[in-house]
Amino acid sequence: MxxxxxxxxxxxxxxxxxxxxxxxxxxxxxxPKKNKKSAVMPLLYLAQRQNNNWIPxxxxxxxxxxLAMPYISVxxxxxxxxxxxxxPVGKHFVQVCTTTPCLLRGADKIVKLCKExxxxxxxxxxxxxxxSWMEVECLGACVSAPMIQINDDYYEDLDEKSTKEIxxxxxxxxxxxxxxxxxxxxxxxxxxxxxxxxxHA
Amino acid sequence: MPKITIxxxxxxxxxxxxxxxxxxxxxxxxxxxCYHEKLSxxxxxxxxxxxxxxxxxxxxxxxxxxxxxxxxxxxxxxxEKARKGVMxxxxxxxxxxxxxxxxGGECDLQDQSLYYGVDKSRFVENKRYVKExxxxxxxxxxxxxxxxxxxxxRFATExxxxxxxxxIGRGENMEITTYLEKSMxxxxxxxxxxxxxxGALTSKPxxxxxxxxxxxxxxxxxxxxxxxxNIRVDTYNWEVKRILPRLxxxxxxxxxxxxxxxxCDGLLKQRLDVPYIKKNNKLQKSTWDEAINLLVDxxxxxxxxxxxxxxxxxxxxxxxxxxxxxFETLKSxxxxxxxxxxxxxxxxxxxxxxxxxIAGIEDADLxxxxxxxxxxxxxxxxxxxxxxxxxxxxxxxxIGNPGELNxxxxxxxxxxxxxxxxxxxxxxxxQKLLSAKKPIIIIGESALELKSGRYIFEEFKKFLIKNNLxxxxxxxxxxxxxxxxxxxxxxxxxxxDKKEQSSSFFDNLKNxxxxxxxxxxxxxxxxxxxxxxxxxxxxxxDRGAEIADLILPSATYTEQNGLYENLEGRIxxxxxxxxxxxxxxxxxxxxxxxxxxxxxxxxxxNFDELRKEVLETAPNFSGLNExxxxxxxxxxxxxxxxFSEKIFVRELDYYYTNSISRSxxxxxxxxxxxxxxxxxxxxx
Numbered sequence: 001m002x003x004x005x006x007x008x009x010x011x012x013x014x015x016x017x018x019x020x021x022x023x024x025x026x027x028x029x030x031x032p033k034k035n036k037k038s039a040v041m042p043l044l045y046l047a048q049r050q051n052n053n054w055i056p057x058x059x060x061x062x063x064x065x066x067l068a069m070p071y072i073s074v075x076x077x078x079x080x081x082x083x084x085x086x087x088p089v090g091k092h093f094v095q096v097c098t099t100t101p102c103l104l105r106g107a108d109k110i111v112k113l114c115k116e117x118x119x120x121x122x123x124x125x126x127x128x129x130x131x132s133w134m135e136v137e138c139l140g141a142c143v144s145a146p147m148i149q150i151n152d153d154y155y156e157d158l159d160e161k162s163t164k165e166i167x168x169x170x171x172x173x174x175x176x177x178x179x180x181x182x183x184x185x186x187x188x189x190x191x192x193x194x195x196x197x198x199x200h201a
Numbered sequence: 202m203p204k205i206t207i208x209x210x211x212x213x214x215x216x217x218x219x220x221x222x223x224x225x226x227x228x229x230x231x232x233x234x235c236y237h238e239k240l241s242x243x244x245x246x247x248x249x250x251x252x253x254x255x256x257x258x259x260x261x262x263x264x265x266x267x268x269x270x271x272x273x274x275x276x277x278x279x280x281e282k283a284r285k286g287v288m289x290x291x292x293x294x295x296x297x298x299x300x301x302x303x304x305g306g307e308c309d310l311q312d313q314s315l316y317y318g319v320d321k322s323r324f325v326e327n328k329r330y331v332k333e334x335x336x337x338x339x340x341x342x343x344x345x346x347x348x349x350x351x352x353x354x355r356f357a358t359e360x361x362x363x364x365x366x367x368x369i370g371r372g373e374n375m376e377i378t379t380y381l382e383k384s385m386x387x388x389x390x391x392x393x394x395x396x397x398x399x400g401a402l403t404s405k406p407x408x409x410x411x412x413x414x415x416x417x418x419x420x421x422x423x424x425x426x427x428x429x430x431n432i433r434v435d436t437y438n439w440e441v442k443r444i445l446p447r448l449x450x451x452x453x454x455x456x457x458x459x460x461x462x463x464x465c466d467g468l469l470k471q472r473l474d475v476p477y478i479k480k481n482n483k484l485q486k487s488t489w490d491e492a493i494n495l496l497v498d499x500x501x502x503x504x505x506x507x508x509x510x511x512x513x514x515x516x517x518x519x520x521x522x523x524x525x526x527x528f529e530t531l532k533s534x535x536x537x538x539x540x541x542x543x544x545x546x547x548x549x550x551x552x553x554x555x556x557x558x559i560a561g562i563e564d565a566d567l568x569x570x571x572x573x574x575x576x577x578x579x580x581x582x583x584x585x586x587x588x589x590x591x592x593x594x595x596x597x598x599x600i601g602n603p604g605e606l607n608x609x610x611x612x613x614x615x616x617x618x619x620x621x622x623x624x625x626x627x628x629x630x631x632q633k634l635l636s637a638k639k640p641i642i643i644i645g646e647s648a649l650e651l652k653s654g655r656y657i658f659e660e661f662k663k664f665l666i667k668n669n670l671x672x673x674x675x676x677x678x679x680x681x682x683x684x685x686x687x688x689x690x691x692x693x694x695x696x697x698d699k700k701e702q703s704s705s706f707f708d709n710l711k712n713x714x715x716x717x718x719x720x721x722x723x724x725x726x727x728x729x730x731x732x733x734x735x736x737x738x739x740x741x742x743d744r745g746a747e748i749a750d751l752i753l754p755s756a757t758y759t760e761q762n763g764l765y766e767n768l769e770g771r772i773x774x775x776x777x778x779x780x781x782x783x784x785x786x787x788x789x790x791x792x793x794x795x796x797x798x799x800x801x802x803x804x805x806x807n808f809d810e811l812r813k814e815v816l817e818t819a820p821n822f823s824g825l826n827e828x829x830x831x832x833x834x835x836x837x838x839x840x841x842x843x844f845s846e847k848i849f850v851r852e853l854d855y856y857y858t859n860s861i862s863r864s865x866x867x868x869x870x871x872x873x874x875x876x877x878x879x880x881x882x883x884x885x
Contacts, residue, residue: 004370057381070364072380079369 004079006057007087014058020046024066037067040077044084053093053151054085082136090125090132092170094118095149099138102146110146110163111135117167131170143187144180153178203269208276220262220273221249229275232284232313234291234398235350236263239455241359246291246350248313250283251275259283281317288318291348294329294373295399302346304400306413310348331376336366337384338870339391339459340402347377347401353393360456361387362587362607377401384874387607388580388855391463392456395445406463406867407443411435419778420447422765423461424515424685424758425862428559428581429767430457434465434759434778441465441759441779451560451828452767458580459871460855460862465759467865471742473754474783484752489784489794496751497798499734500531503716509535509706512695513722513739514684514859517763517775519811520788521690522818524721527792530801535715537706538690540725543646544654545680546839547691550821551832552658554688554770555582556676557641558828563589565677567596567637570610571620571657573645573681574603577853579768582681583607598630601648601848617653617846624664635668643679647851656841666836673831682768683853689766692819720745721788722755724860738791743860754785757861761787762808764815770829772819 016024023046024039031038040063047059055078064074078084085093096114098107114133118126122134141147144156148163155166155178162181169176184190202213205220207227214223219242224231234246244264251262254272259279274280292314299305331344349368354377357366363386365379379385385393394404416435423430423444431447444465446457476492477484500508510528512521521538528536539545546552557565562585575583583606589595590608597610600619613619613630622628626635634640642665648657662678665671671678682688690696709715713731720726722739730748737749740757758765759778766772781787789811796804816822821829856872857863 070358070367070380072365072367075380076367076369080371 004084004086007054011051011056011058014047014051014056014062016046016062017050020050037069037073040067040069040074041081043067044074044078048084052088052091054088087123088125089123090118091130091173092132092175093151094131094133094167094170095136095139096133097137097139097141097145097147097149098135099142101142102138105145106159107146109160110148110158113160113163113167117164117171126171128171130173131167144184150175150178156180157182157184203267205267205269206272208274214267218267220251220253220260220265220267220271223267224251224262224273224275231262231275232317233263234309234313234348235352237352237355237396239360240352240355240396243351243355246348247287248284248291248317250280250287252277252279284317285319288314289323292318292322293324294345295348296328296345298346302343302400303341303403303408304346304397308400309398329373334376334378335382335384336379336402337390338867338874339405339463340385340394341405341408342402344376344378344401346399348399349375349377350398351377352396352398353377353402356393356396357385357387357390359591360584360588361385361389361392363387363390366393386875386878388458388460388576389456389584391459392446395455404443406466411437411442416442417778419759419776421759421776421778422767422773423457424765424775425458425460425464425859426579426581427682427685427687427768428452428579429685429765429769429771429773430461430581431773432457432461434776436759436778439779439782441468451558452769452771453581454584456581456584460580460858460868463867463871464859464862464865466867467741467861467863468757468759468779470866471860471864472782472785473740473742473746473752474785475754476784477746477749477752479750484746484749492751492753493795493798496736496753496795499717499736499751500799505532506535507714507716508533508719509537509710509715509717510719510721511723511726512536512538512686512690513720513724513745514540514686515758515861516686516690516722516788517758517761517765518686518689518693518772518815518819519763519808520721521686521695522693522811522815523789523792523806525693525695526806527796530796530799530804535706535709536695538684538687538695538723540684540723540727541646541650542707543649544658545649545691545696546655546658547694547696548837549832549835550692550770550829551676551678551834552662553680553682553691554829555643555679555681555768556671557679558769559585562586562641563592564675565589565595565639565641566593567634567640568598569634569640569642570597570599570601570603571642571644571661572601572648572651572848572850573643574606574647574850574853575643575645575681576603576606577855578645578681578683582768596633601850603850604852615848617651617657617844617848620657620660621843624660634670637670639675640665640670640677641679642677643681645681645850646683648848649680650851651844651846651848653842653844653846655839656843659839659841663836663838666834671834673834676831680768683858685765685767688768688770689764689772689815689819692766692770693815694818720749722860724863725858738788739860740785741860741864743863745860753791754781754783755788755791756781756785760785764812764825766819770821771826772816772822773826 027039027042043063048055060074064071096110118131118133125132146158147156157180205223212227221231231249233249235243244261249262250259252274253260334342354366358364394402419434421434423432430453431449433445433447435443444462476487478487587608598613599610600614623631718733718735720737724743724745735749736751737745738753760781762777763775823830856868862868
């Protein structure tokens with residue numbers, strides 16, 4: 001991973017939609033008036049949501065002006081956090097967890113499948129133009145490793161077969177359901193569902 | 202006072218100090234990179250780790266507040282090991298390119314790795330590489346060398362007031378850059394070069410010019426503006442290689458403006474090395490004998506009152522005094538040094554200096570700017586105003602619109618009517634002014650140039666005296682002078698006591714009364730040349746030399762000793778760092794020769810005599826580098842007449858204010874970029 005680069009092709013203007021402006025007001029209420037720049041992170045996230053999952057420079061400027069911050073400070077925040085995308089991502093944005101537990105359970109195979117099915121490189125939009133993928137650090141679902149996140153949903157307990165199915169479904173624009181792919185309910189044990197108080201098998 | 206034990210020695214410290222500062226009191230050196238006295242504390246380099254009793258881990262002394270009864274040790278194996286560890290981490294990604302690095306020889310990292318580091322590296326992995334960043338024509342970047350101390354980021358945000366530098370990315374990928382790699386829009390930008398403890402930010406014009414140990418260092422003062430920043434002039438043979446700031450908390454702290462620092466390449470270009478005489482409308486090389494004979498002939502051919510002299514913006518007091526003596530022998534009184542006819546009352550010293558003093562700005566509780574743009578007229582003073590604004594949230598007001606000043610201010614009016622209302626207590630602001638304990642009023646030359654310049658100054662002064670806001674402890678009336686020579690020349694009484702005719706020089710010039718005009722280093726006087734015979738005595742082939750009929754070459758401020766008085770009335774010595782080029786001479790030597798030729802065979806004044814006389818003449822003089830003694834406060838009723846006028850703040854071509862900066866290539870580049878930004882309207 002290297003420092004995030006801003007996209008070459010930037011839209012000229014960015015403005016929050018009316019609906020999001022209401023949300024912005026709501027967010028600003030959470031912070032003391034003199035510290036309104038504390039709202040920079042939720043606002044950046046909102047901008048990312050509004051703009052097809054990535055933040056253009058115009059949005060950073062807009063937010064900087066809105067919160068009376070220097071441009072560079074917003075830019076610093078946006079480049080610091082990995083979950084802000086500074087260049088366009090696919091409509092189906094696949095984030096593959098490759099931290100230790102997932103890797104031990106075969107995340108490298110998932111990465112390989114992504115390379116084969118979506119695009120040879122990270123952060124590259126697929127040929128059909130609706131998918132992109134990237135490796136990320138722990139997404140906090142180690143109990144159902146290996147896993148991937150597609151947009152807002154977790155796809156867990158994966159193996160090569162299920163991953164391939166999921167990826168194909170994405171490319172065909174008919175995404176499969178999120179959740180465990182070994183039939184688990186949430187994170188409960190696979191067999192012998194035991195009620196509270198009793199010993200596990 | 203609370204006490205702290207450092208290496209077994211108990212010392213007293215002031216409340217609010219950090220452990221690092223307390224260690225300095227105890228004469229214990231703590232290595233550091235990110236900590237800097239004039240900047241906020243970051244605590245991110247970890248080089249200042251020390252051992253504290255009862256603490257399981259070493260502590261970062263720069264960020265730890267000192268407390269009563271602390272027991273600090275800095276000479277234990279733990280500390281030594283900690284420093285070695287930090288040093289090893291810092292060097293993990295730092296390239297070993299000292300032989301080609303401009304910081305070599307004055308590099309904090311180099312020095313500290315020698316004293317506190319390990320002798321070899323255990324790091325075998327690849328070192329990271331960071332792309333160079335564009336930061337304008339003054340700052341050369343080599344970001345692979347950066348150790349992320351963030352001094353430059355803090356300087357830009359806190360002192361310069363242009364939050365344009367930042368650290369993007371995280372962890373190993375962190376990079377220091379300006380927003381989208383634009384040049385930094387500040388008059389103090391190059392100070393980040395001094396702040397950078399490694400060779401990441403170095404000086405672009407000075408790149409690969411010299412090594413620090415090859416240079417002769419002369420401690421001097423700056424003459425680019427009237428602040429009198431303390432500088433160090435580094436020379437290699439004749440050439441002035443670079444100019445660096447010298448610490449003086451009373452004036453410039455640790456900063457100097459870009460013009461001070463980078464005009465020095467103008468000292469090498471466009472220089473006048475031999476006398477020139479205009480023959481057949483063309484300037485031709487000549488000799489001193491020929492030139493002086495011609496001048497003496499001209500002097501004899503005109504009446505004394507047809508001779509006029511104008512003294513330029515960078516003339517030291519000794520030379521000005523010898524010029525005055527020269528005009529006394531000619532029996533001419535037509536001496537002037539102002540470039541525009543602005544009102545100045547030279548009766549007493551407090552009428553033409555910055556009475557509150559630059560350091561005194563920090564005590565102020567209200568600041569009013571009248572027709573002045575301190576950012577361009579005196580950048581260092583502006584930094585002090587900003588410091589006061591940031592630290593104490595002092596309210597700042599302005600009459601007239603000065604433009605962007607790097608701090609928030611409120612424009613309360615743009616005409617002399619508003620001033621009338623204030624001094625007659627007819628508006629809300631006068632109440633604010635009266636309720637302030639230490640208000641500062643800064644009047645700029647743009648305001649004094651107006652017809653009501655006299656009204657503005659005298660009425661403000663009367664108002665402040667009447668309301669006891671000028672007293673023994675505080676004097677809030679300040680004139681912001683723009684030229685380095687002005688205050689000194691006022692002290693030497695170059696403007697003679699002809700109060701009512703003080704504009705006569707400009708009128709006579711306009712009405713073509715003068716037959717011979719002697720420009721002593723004067724390039725900024727605007728007038729229409731007619732059939733006057735113009736003598737230009739100066740160092741650069743600039744505006745003055747362009748219109749001259751006779752050119753006498755003289756030395757610049759780095760090539761001679763001399764006294765300058767800054768806008769506070771502080772007399773400081775500018776020292777000779779180099780020597781005049783070609784046949785050029787110091788001004789006073791030239792006058793000695795001319796006066797002798799005129800017929801005063803025995804006339805001879807040497808430099809020491811001139812200096813002695815200068816120091817005797819200067820009113821309220823208390824000592825070199827000291828503020829002048831306070832004036833006795835008198836209420837003399839000077840009549841004023843009111844004119845209703847708009848107050849404009851004259852825009853200053855910051856990078857092009859004098860003959861040296863106009864000859865400088867670096868300054869031209871800065872100016873072009875500034876103009877481009879203005880034209881494109883890319884504001885940040």
